[in-house]
Amino acid sequence: xxxxxxxxxxxxxxxxxxxxxxxxxxxxxxxxxxxxxxxxxxxxxxxxxxxxxxxxxxxxxxxxxxxxxxxxxxxxxxxxxxxxxxxxxxxxxxxxxxxxxxxxxxxxxxxxxxxxxxxxxxxxxxxxxxxxxxxxxxxxxxxxxxxxxxxxxxxxxxxxxxxxxxxxxxxxxxxxxxxxxxxxxxxxxxxxxxxxxxxxxxxxxxxxxxxxxxxxxxxxxxxxxxxxxxxxxxxxxxxxxxxxxxxxxxxxxxxxxxxxxxxxxxxxxxxxxxxxxxxxxxxxxxxxxxxxxxxxxxx
Numbered sequence: 001x002x003x004x005x006x007x008x009x010x011x012x013x014x015x016x017x018x019x020x021x022x023x024x025x026x027x028x029x030x031x032x033x034x035x036x037x038x039x040x041x042x043x044x045x046x047x048x049x050x051x052x053x054x055x056x057x058x059x060x061x062x063x064x065x066x067x068x069x070x071x072x073x074x075x076x077x078x079x080x081x082x083x084x085x086x087x088x089x090x091x092x093x094x095x096x097x098x099x100x101x102x103x104x105x106x107x108x109x110x111x112x113x114x115x116x117x118x119x120x121x122x123x124x125x126x127x128x129x130x131x132x133x134x135x136x137x138x139x140x141x142x143x144x145x146x147x148x149x150x151x152x153x154x155x156x157x158x159x160x161x162x163x164x165x166x167x168x169x170x171x172x173x174x175x176x177x178x179x180x181x182x183x184x185x186x187x188x189x190x191x192x193x194x195x196x197x198x199x200x201x202x203x204x205x206x207x208x209x210x211x212x213x214x215x216x217x218x219x220x221x222x223x224x225x226x227x228x229x230x231x232x233x234x235x236x237x238x239x240x241x242x243x244x245x246x247x248x249x250x251x252x253x254x255x256x257x258x259x260x261x262x263x264x265x266x267x268x269x270x271x272x273x274x275x276x277x278x279x280x281x282x283x284x285x286x287x288x289x290x291x292x293x294x295x296x297x298x299x
Contacts, residue, residue, distance in 0.1 A: 029064065030065070034056050034072060035179065036171065044073065075134075077138050077143060078144045093108045103176070
């Protein structure tokens with residue numbers, strides 16, 4: 001990957017991270033990027049801030065607190081200005097001309113031709129870095145960029161590399177696509193991160209649910225076992241109580257039977273004794289009557 005694409009993709013990623021983070025409060029500084037390829041050492045003025053004569057960084061970066069009016073220049077040559085920072089944080093020639101990001105506009109392509117021709121090493125494929133002497137020479141006094149004067153600007157800056165309309169158009173198209181692709185990749189990465197986080201949360205929820213279910217099953221099993229044990233103990237206690245009552249009944253019955261036998265035996269013995277006494281008395285009476293009938297007087 002060449003330096004130009006690295007700078008563009010890096011700036012696109014950084015810009016999208018800033019967008020994802022909310023971009024800060026309305027009073028905090030915001031950073032954007034001036035690009036055909038990344039345009040380094042271009043001049044810009046934070047007009048709304050009252051902060052002038054600043055230069056873009058190696059990645060084309062520029063920073064203002066208020067983006068409601070930011071003017072871009074190459075020395076005294078005013079390229080154009082923005083009144084709001086684009087959502088992707090990148091400022092292309094189309095944004096300075098004030099048209100949609102198409103490469104079929106002659107004014108846009110003429111500005112791209114100028115920026116590419118001002119590259120200090122004549123190779124805009126590795127980024128555009130504008131030399132200080134080129135900025136001074138391109139326009140002696142302040143003036144607005146005029147596509148019809150492209151050759152005059154190039155002659156004044158004594159540039160060697162002068163891309164054709166088609167070559168500049170193709171270069172600009174490639175860089176617009178590179179920024180767009182970086183945005184897509186960043187969005188895809190964010191989406192994948194969201195999916196992964198959601199999957200992890202879902203798995204954590206499933207695991208927690210399984211753990212809770214297992215804990216419930218274990219608690220239920222323990223309660224059931226405790227109930228079975230308590231029921232068994234109660235049943236055993238009932239059996240023991242029944243056995244004790246039965247044994248008590250048997251013992252009471254045996255005692256009553258023995259008492260009845262003893263009472264019957266006593267009554268029988270009493271009857272025998274009474275009968276024996278009565279029989280003896282009858283014998284004695286019969287003997288006495290017999291003796292009296294025979295005149296036998298007892299001595």
